[in-house]
Amino acid sequence: MDVTEAHRAFRGRSVISAEDFHKEDLLAVLDAARRFDPEGGSHQYEPLLQGRILATLFHEPSTRTRLSFEAAMLRLGGQVLGFAEPHQTSFSKGESLADAIRVVASYCDVIVLRHPMEGAARLASESSEVPVLNGGDGSNQHPTQTLLDLYTIRKSTGRLDGLKVAFMGDLRYGRTVHSLANALLNFDVQLSFVGPESLRLPDVLRQRVEAAGRLGSEVSSVEELDEDIDVLYATRIQKERFPDPLDYERVRSAYRLTRASLDRFGDDLKILHPLPRVDEVAMDVDLHPGAVYFEQARNGVTVRMALLHLILGEGADA
Numbered sequence: 001m002d003v004t005e006a007h008r009a010f011r012g013r014s015v016i017s018a019e020d021f022h023k024e025d026l027l028a029v030l031d032a033a034r035r036f037d038p039e040g041g042s043h044q045y046e047p048l049l050q051g052r053i054l055a056t057l058f059h060e061p062s063t064r065t066r067l068s069f070e071a072a073m074l075r076l077g078g079q080v081l082g083f084a085e086p087h088q089t090s091f092s093k094g095e096s097l098a099d100a101i102r103v104v105a106s107y108c109d110v111i112v113l114r115h116p117m118e119g120a121a122r123l124a125s126e127s128s129e130v131p132v133l134n135g136g137d138g139s140n141q142h143p144t145q146t147l148l149d150l151y152t153i154r155k156s157t158g159r160l161d162g163l164k165v166a167f168m169g170d171l172r173y174g175r176t177v178h179s180l181a182n183a184l185l186n187f188d189v190q191l192s193f194v195g196p197e198s199l200r201l202p203d204v205l206r207q208r209v210e211a212a213g214r215l216g217s218e219v220s221s222v223e224e225l226d227e228d229i230d231v232l233y234a235t236r237i238q239k240e241r242f243p244d245p246l247d248y249e250r251v252r253s254a255y256r257l258t259r260a261s262l263d264r265f266g267d268d269l270k271i272l273h274p275l276p277r278v279d280e281v282a283m284d285v286d287l288h289p290g291a292v293y294f295e296q297a298r299n300g301v302t303v304r305m306a307l308l309h310l311i312l313g314e315g316a317d318a
Contacts, residue, residue: 001028010310014125014132018143018179023186030151033299033306047077048313055108056082057100058135059091059115064275065135065145068300069112072308075301081108098127105130109312113137131311139173145274146179148303152296153231156270161188164216166225168194168255169235169280171201176274177235178205185212192216192225194255199237221255227264232257234273236280259284272296 001009006028034040054073058066062084070080083089091100097120104111105128113124114135121134121141136142154160165184167177171193181191182205191214193201200206200218209215219225222232234257256279262269273281273293285291 017141018146018183033303036302036305050077052078053108055111057113058084059086071301072304101127142175146183148299163230164190165231166192166229167233170237171195172199174235190216231270236278258282
């Protein structure tokens with residue numbers, strides 16, 4: 001897909017779920033992101049979205065998603081408005097999400113929404129006259145995180161096809177796992193999963209992976225993984241998703257990556273984590289040659305610049 005086709009495909013488009021993307025869509029965003037990569041791009045600071053406004057509506061805590069979207073818009077010459085504390089808005093008075101979205105859409109050109117309710121982003125997109133980008137809806141999806149994850153994997157390994165990828169941690173509630181696993185089914189990959197029995201992959205997603213013939217191993221510890229995996233995607237236990245705090249306490253220390261535990265995989269293994277980490281990845285893992293989670297976080301600005309430009313920028317009216 002060339003640049004003009006990419007703009008036509010994404011013009012005014014909401015981004016709600018990784019399942020909404022075909023392989024060509026994913027590659028179009030990843031290819032467009034190269035232009036804005038500070039390691040190789042030459043246009044990352046051009047005011048390509050001057051006069052455009054991004055609204056960030058965050059009903060849950062966020063560091064990387066909110067700030068990287070804001071940085072992306074500002075670097076493209078646009079402006080940002082929004083909130084990160086919904087209790088200081090009319091939501092505290094009982095305003096519905098649909099009504100709020102209809103109002104905010106009249107103030108901006110694109111909305112990024114994070115919300116604890118699964119399906120909130122799709123509901124918002126149905127109420128909005130401008131594109132809505134899902135910044136995370138409960139334990140459901142986080143599609144723009146998936147785009148930067150894919151970009152990081154391809155940049156660090158040189159490919160997306162022919163990889164063995166293992167997910168470790170909170171497979172049940174981890175929306176980054178759900179989104180990335182769905183997206184990777186567009187490529188020739190094998191997917192393995194590591195986690196406590198109580199936090200195994202949701203049945204629907206597991207069945208989808210199995211039906212695609214991409215299911216590798218399902219194990220309880222990293223020591224049980226095959227040594228030839230290419231990518232290990234670690235996640236924290238999602239404390240805020242547990243209905244019962246006691247259930248969280250039972251699994252909070254179920255796994256921990258250390259440099260010693262990774263030795264048998266070799267230096268070519270790439271280690272990703274959407275962050276924040278708590279205690280599931282030891283500090284000494286930072287010294288592993290394949291630890292790319294801080295680069296992964298930096299790539300959030302690069303990829304979100306590309307996505308915003310595709311949706312709002314030059315060529316969008318072609």
